[in-house]
Amino acid sequence: MLTPSSPHAVGNQSVQQVMFSVWAATLPGFAALIWFFGWGYLINAVLAVATALVAEAIILRLRRRPVWFFLGDGSALLTAWLLALALPPLAPWWIPVIGTLAAIVFAKHLYGGLGNNPFNPAMVGYAVLLISFPVEMTTRWGIPAALATEAHSLLDSARVIFAGLRVDPALVDGMTMATPLDVYKNDIATLDAAELRAEPLFSAGWRVYGWEWVSGLYLLGGLYLLWRRIITWHIPVAVLGSLTLLALLFSWNPDLRVPVDLHLLGGATMLGAFFIATDPVSAATSNRGKLVFGAGIGILIYVIRTWGNYPDAVAFAVLLMNFAAPLIDHYTRPRVYGEGRS
Template identity: 55%
Template sequence: MTSTLISSPHVPRVNRVDRVMLQVLLALMPGVLAMIWFFGWGVLVNVILAVGFAVLAEALVLLLRRRPVLPALGDLSAVVTAVLFAISIPPTLPWWMTLLGMLFAIVLVKQLYGGLGYNPFNPAMAAYVFLLVSYPVAMTNWLAPELLSGIDLSFSDSLAMILHQVLPAGVDWDAVTAATPLDEMRTQLDEQLTIAEIRDQSALWGVFGGRGWEWISAAFLLGGLYLLWRRTITWHIPVSMLAGLLSLATLFWLIDPQTHPFPAFHLFSGAAILGAFFIATDPVTATTTRRGQLIYGACIGATVFVIRTWGGYPDAVAFAVLLMNIAAPTIDYYTQPRVFGHGRERAR
């Protein structure tokens, strides 16, 4: 009787970087398509520009460093960074700001530290915060969803707005732009209005969050569940982040529902779901231990609520992620699992 001996490792497939990044890009597609549907072709233009600038910047830096270009570009990490950045910025952002953001993300945040695997901060979020701090007006000047503005901008119209800041004839900026739901809610609360008064005076609101934004968040949730199903990510960071955000939101809503919106508002009005499944789970800048990931995610969620409620920036996901990127090595250090076979030494 003969048998075939199969040696280790017994791994069904190779978990390569390019495959992981491709899964992330596929999971992002429902949310990207939803953003294009509600905010127009400017989202697609931003994605195209950001990907082009990111790939070009990475290729130039690799050439200057005398490193192989094609293998680094083939891992698709620059493309993922570009797409995450592009869907975080307003659909009318001037093209040169997108260029600045990609240069900052790829050259300074990623390659300056040694490339993929060495960057301590999430490149896309670092670039977003860099532009938000430097150009706050442009970075908060969002398009109103087309279902509210009633203006259907063609691809050429969106391209002209981004490249030349030129609007179609007979259309002004006030007609196509609006505050985000988080920004509008924060501004109106600062003016001492109640939640009920805020929701009654504007058509911006849907069931839980902003109209259009609810469907976009749901689409990103669908993509996040796909990543969990494919085991591209684990549940620890997304669940703990959303739980940290919802727990504080629920507590303050129960204390005073007239000055704190319903907890679901925090999930379906900004980048909370996008951040939980696609940004906070970045394997390079996040924690690696299971206990550490629970702490890391919960702290991000709590920080998002604190900044949204009392800080100066209405969304806060990018700031919360970058702050916890700093803490990730320390969290990993104190949450290392005990090595099997090593018990506590007996006191002599």
């Protein structure tokens, strides 16, 4: 898809190289998710990737496009992978399947395939799931291994994911909970910050809740992408900067609202800033436009988390700014080389 700003330079990395580099950069964070919250993330990833490859192959065949050529570019794999990272690890098996189908069929191929989609496909799949199945999407997050009353074995995770309500309710209750963001947002109405911070979920240390380690590894993966020049710094810095600024301005009292450290490290902020918002197809294209685009995402994340009904707002923030990306590109188009200012 042609972008509205020029020059249209061609890089020396293929689509396949870019996709697999982004995928590789998520692996440390993915390993941490499994370590702290169980094998459900691996099951989610397998289900999502398998669904994406099958759906992509079928649609390519129906569109009479070369199947193996497009399957090999890694775009379907990366879309499914990013969706799987954002899903609750113990959600029913049909959650990643439905979300991936929505991402591949409706958000990608309905608009003409890779390079033509105006919205981030993974976030479309996530939004469809969150709106359609709010209970499954908000109550099936894994309890950190150090706090769980049940083992985080692959077999137990598979039983919860595939057998659902047919397993012992005690097993489900002992392995699932809400996210730290959701817990803090709801419990701060009856407890003060000191009481909340004293609970094991919010105590410091890698053996407790683990989200800060997952976010830190996503940050390292994002820095790797910056070093490889696969992404630029503009969108991540704008997302994190605007979110931090608003949290410092309006959440300075942790007895009233979620504090800044939890905004940055307790949810999908780092994954969203470096791996989702930077999608080159659905984001703004010029450097000034990327700053506006990223700042808008950070602002929307804070607004939705603080005054909205959803505990984590990355998907909706990205999709809303995807709507605005063409307008941003129009008004931040760089001056054409050799053309004077009017």
